[in-house]
Amino acid sequence: MGPDSTPTPTSGRDFVRQIIDRDLVAGRNAGRVITRFPPEPNGFLHIGHAKSIVFNFGLAAEYAGARCHLRFDDTNPTTEDVRYVHAIKEDVRWLGYDWGEHLYFASDYFDEMYAFAEELIRKGLAYVDSQSEEAIREQRGTVTESGLESPHRQRAVEENLRLFREMKARRYRDGEHVLRAKIDMASANMLMRDPVLYRIRHADHYRTGGTWCIYPLYDYAHPLEDALEGVTHSLCTLEFANNRELYDWVVENVSVPHRPRQYEFARLSLDYTVMSKRRFLRLVEEGDVAGWDDPRMPTLAGLRRRGITPEAIREFCEMVGVARADSRVDLAKLEYAIRDNLNRQALRVLAVLRPLKVTLIGWPTGRVETSEAPYFPRDVPQEGSRPLACTGALYIDRDDFSESPPPGFRRLVPGGEVRLRYAHVIRCEEVLKDASGSVTELRCSYDPATWGQDPVDGRSVKGTIQWVSAAHAVPCAVRLYDRLFTVSDPEAAAASRGGDSIFKDFLNPASLEIIEDALVEPSVLNDPGDTRYQFERVGYFWRDPVDGRGDRPVFNRIVTLRDTWAKVKGGGTRKDALSSPRGRTVGGKRTVKGVEAVTRRPRAPAATPPRLEPEVRERSEELRSRWGLDPADAEILARDPSLSGFFLATVSECMRQGASDERRSAAAVANWMINALPPLAGGRELAQLPFGAPEFAALVSLVEGGVLSGRGGAAVLEVLAREGGSPSEIMERLGLRQVSDADALSPIVKDVVRAHPAKVEEYRAGKEGLMGFFMGQVMQRTEGRADPKVARELLEQALAEPVQR
RNA sequence: UGGCCCGUCGUCUAAUGGCAGGACACCGGUCUUUGGAACCGGCGGUGGUGGUUCGAAUCCACCCGGGCCAGCCA
Numbered sequence: 111m112g113p114d115s116t117p118t119p120t121s122g123r124d125f126v127r128q129i130i131d132r133d134l135v136a137g138r139n140a141g142r143v144i145t146r147f148p149p150e151p152n153g154f155l156h157i158g159h160a161k162s163i164v165f166n167f168g169l170a171a172e173y174a175g176a177r178c179h180l181r182f183d184d185t186n187p188t189t190e191d192v193r194y195v196h197a198i199k200e201d202v203r204w205l206g207y208d209w210g211e212h213l214y215f216a217s218d219y220f221d222e223m224y225a226f227a228e229e230l231i232r233k234g235l236a237y238v239d240s241q242s243e244e245a246i247r248e249q250r251g252t253v254t255e256s257g258l259e260s261p262h263r264q265r266a267v268e269e270n271l272r273l274f275r276e277m278k279a280r281r282y283r284d285g286e287h288v289l290r291a292k293i294d295m296a297s298a299n300m301l302m303r304d305p306v307l308y309r310i311r312h313a314d315h316y317r318t319g320g321t322w323c324i325y326p327l328y329d330y331a332h333p334l335e336d337a338l339e340g341v342t343h344s345l346c347t348l349e350f351a352n353n354r355e356l357y358d359w360v361v362e363n364v365s366v367p368h369r370p371r372q373y374e375f376a377r378l379s380l381d382y383t384v385m386s387k388r389r390f391l392r393l394v395e396e397g398d399v400a401g402w403d404d405p406r407m408p409t410l411a412g413l414r415r416r417g418i419t420p421e422a423i424r425e426f427c428e429m430v431g432v433a434r435a436d437s438r439v440d441l442a443k444l445e446y447a448i449r450d451n452l453n454r455q456a457l458r459v460l461a462v463l464r465p466l467k468v469t470l471i472g473w474p475t476g477r478v479e480t481s482e483a484p485y486f487p488r489d490v491p492q493e494g495s496r497p498l499a500c501t502g503a504l505y506i507d508r509d510d511f512s513e514s515p516p517p518g519f520r521r522l523v524p525g526g527e528v529r530l531r532y533a534h535v536i537r538c539e540e541v542l543k544d545a546s547g548s549v550t551e552l553r554c555s556y557d558p559a560t561w562g563q564d565p566v567d568g569r570s571v572k573g574t575i576q577w578v579s580a581a582h583a584v585p586c587a588v589r590l591y592d593r594l595f596t597v598s599d600p601e602a603a604a605a606s607r608g609g610d611s612i613f614k615d616f617l618n619p620a621s622l623e624i625i626e627d628a629l630v631e632p633s634v635l636n637d638p639g640d641t642r643y644q645f646e647r648v649g650y651f652w653r654d655p656v657d658g659r660g661d662r663p664v665f666n667r668i669v670t671l672r673d674t675w676a677k678v679k680g681g682g683t684r685k686d687a688l689s690s691p692r693g694r695t696v697g698g699k700r701t702v703k704g705v706e707a708v709t710r711r712p713r714a715p716a717a718t719p720p721r722l723e724p725e726v727r728e729r730s731e732e733l734r735s736r737w738g739l740d741p742a743d744a745e746i747l748a749r750d751p752s753l754s755g756f757f758l759a760t761v762s763e764c765m766r767q768g769a770s771d772e773r774r775s776a777a778a779v780a781n782w783m784i785n786a787l788p789p790l791a792g793g794r795e796l797a798q799l800p801f802g803a804p805e806f807a808a809l810v811s812l813v814e815g816g817v818l819s820g821r822g823g824a825a826v827l828e829v830l831a832r833e834g835g836s837p838s839e840i841m842e843r844l845g846l847r848q849v850s851d852a853d854a855l856s857p858i859v860k861d862v863v864r865a866h867p868a869k870v871e872e873y874r875a876g877k878e879g880l881m882g883f884f885m886g887q888v889m890q891r892t893e894g895r896a897d898p899k900v901a902r903e904l905l906e907q908a909l910a911e912p913v914q915r
Numbered sequence: 916u917g918g919c920c921c922g923u924c925g926u927c928u929a930a931u932g933g934c935a936g937g938a939c940a941c942c943g944g945u946c947u948u949u950g951g952a953a954c955c956g957g958c959g960g961u962g963g964u965g966g967u968u969c970g971a972a973u974c975c976a977c978c979c980g981g982g983c984c985a986g987c988c989a
Contacts, residue, residue: 189989429938
């Protein structure tokens with residue numbers, strides 16, 4: 111359960127949580143919730159994995175007694191390695207999760223998996239295919255053509271068993287045989303066309319060494335891993351949705367101890383980056399980044415080195431949510447989560463990235479004035495301060511001085527005043543330049559009366575800037591990181607240019623700027639290495655954990671501060687130049703400005719009537735002329751002979767049961783069949799439903815006769831579709847008999863209106879959507895029995911009555 | 916082109932037949948010794964067309980758009 115004691119809300123939660131809630135209520139899985147995070151140890155984790163980790167482990171933390179397994183899905187010996195196992199464990203731990211004793215390896219299940227394979231063979235559900243890889247591929251067919259059955263498909267069980275055992279016993283070379291499931295070469299789902307379960311690979315596995323030379327494939331191994339571990343909710347990304355049918359086939363056809371369920375959610379895509387191991391590998395190998403942990407990389411190692419905290423990543427993942435719609439998240443959301451987290455913990459210190467010398471006129475030589483500067487602003491509930499020494503020789507940032515300031519500039523200008531953070535107000539009296547005309551030094555006067563207080567004469571000083579004392583400042587290097595790509599969707603941009611490999615064309619040449627001669631106040635030298643800072647007015651930083659913790663600090667910029675001034679100032683800044691080519695949706699297609707011409711797709715021609723099979727057209731005509739059905743309805747019924755048959759049978763049942771108007775009954779039956787039945791049938795054929803034409807006719811008659819409202823009819827039909835029975839009995843049992851008597855309804859309606867005076871005002875003021883609210887109230891109070899037509903009329907009357915003053 | 920999945924503010928996400936809500940972004944304001952933070956306010960959305968219903972983002976049909984699937988990868 112969640113931290114709050116309120117009962118778990120049934121809505122406002124993602125679809126998986128809703129499924130789990132329902133499972134718990136229904137008592138499924140003996141009340142257990144077990145999830146798993148199943149990486150393959152063949153690469154580094156990235157922020158996309160973080161979404162899955164936060165989801166799976168978050169679920170485990172949320173439900174009482176639930177847990178999440180860390181399982182390495184290591185079924186492919188040729189790509190996997192222990193070093194990834196270590197790295198992945200470190201990343202998961204860093205993110206803040208603990209799998210306790212539940213660390214598993216698919217490779218630990220090889221014996222069981224093998225035994226289940228023999229079981230499939232014995233059941234005649236798997237066979238050894240001895241064709242080449244190419245032959246198998248050719249026989250698979252295409253998405254529009256069914257496949258061909260393998261010549262080995264009908265091998266005897268004994269032969270299959272012998273061959274499979276020999277495969278295991280190293281009698282064959284790679285690729286000589288495979289074990290295949292015997293399912294359906296004509297399946298519309300390509301994955302069900304006799305998928306390969308085992309292949310021969312004479313390769314050492316990093317954990318099982320040379321013990322095995324046959325290895326199971328994902329679609330066979332994964333469901334078994336889940337089943338063996340008792341995983342209840344196996345959560346994976348959308349691209350595995352097609353695999354679910356096979357997943358179910360596997361757990362249904364071998365004698366596993368438990369039945370897991372797979373659910374798919376959308377993977378995380380982030381603007382201005384790519385999210386694939388293959389892409390990362392190229393960037394690393396070709397030197398575009400410094401390594402897997404380059405702070406520009408979306409790998410967890412990269413984010414960690416950048417200085418982003420695990421809390422921020424968790425927060426981000428929770429903000430993004432979990433759903434089934436493909437999506438792409440705005441980088442601003444990640445940045446918000448990072449800033450939000452760092453704001454609460456970062457020590458505020460002063461640093462100057464691009465130093466400009468400032469000499470205070472009249473400052474006594476050798477004088478040092480020290481103030482105790484708080485580490486946090488008043489709105490951050492944290493304690494702490496450090497002494498900050500001020501002298502007559504300072505540095506400020508070049509960006510904080512301008513000889514020709516744009517409108518609204520609140521920093522130093524010739525003759526103008528500015529506040530030095532935690533020190534005096536100074537006035538720029540003189541601008542010194544070198545031969546080339548660039549500013550080398552500012553000579554400023556200072557107002558001694560402004561130390562720790564506002565100017566005594568009440569004049570206002572608009573700007574405050576950071577500074578460092580020349581005598582005290584510590585030289586340091588600063589690495590400014592920016593987005594890795596110049597376009598929001600590099601993959602799409604590359605694809606629209608027709609190339610697979612040119613995603614690198616969109617690399618941001620300015621993704622890293624190194625400043626070698628920055629200055630920072632000396633207090634940072636005393637802090638723990640992993641301290642997060644806010645360099646006031648600049649951004650969040652920390653010392654690079656690899657290069658920056660020695661005598662000469664190196665700071666990584668984690669994220670900039672929100673900069674409303676840059677926006678006011680407008681175009682010409684580097685940042686703006688980068689943020690303009692945002693992905694845009696045009697005609698439903700995501701395009702990238704400047705990459706693909708933004709052209710509006712011509713409107714599709716008006717829908718042409720679909721071509722109908724002659725017999726369908728004939729049936730449709732018949733339904734139309736004989737029963738007066740709406741052409742669209744007639745066509746739907748005509749498409750499926752069993753549908754039209756059921757329709758006919760139901761209509762004649764209606765007449766037998768005493769209906770008077772044949773056409774009216776026909777229209778009603780068609781309506782109910784077409785609009786209400788399909789979602790309740792849940793994929794079942796009509797013949798599989800637990801009721802027939804007589805019951806359906808009875809239901810339609812009850813509604814037509816006004817005994818049952820349309821809503822009530824739907825409720826009855828729901829029960830009927832689930833368990834069968836007699837509609838009128840179900841109606842009585844549920845107490846759904848419609849109340850149409852205005853005298854009975856009127857008091858209830860008046861009550862509802864009286865109970866919600868504010869809503870009534872709003873309604874009368876024109877918010878007509880509120881009618882749904884009032885109707886809902888009436889329906890609730892009558893437990894759905896009110897005749898909606900009557901109720902609505904009464905409601906309209908009641909609401910129209912003049913306001914009493 | 917067959918099957919499956921998916922279309923809600925610019926972006927992400929709620930609403931499970933009954934008041935289209937939240938977050939980020941954006942715009943304005945208050946406050947401020949950070950052009951930060953916080954606070955207040957604003958802008959802005961159900962892909963389309965029909966249908967069912969007292970009532971549709973939600974159910975049905977068709978259309979449009981997007982994603983996934985033809986590895987002995989996962």
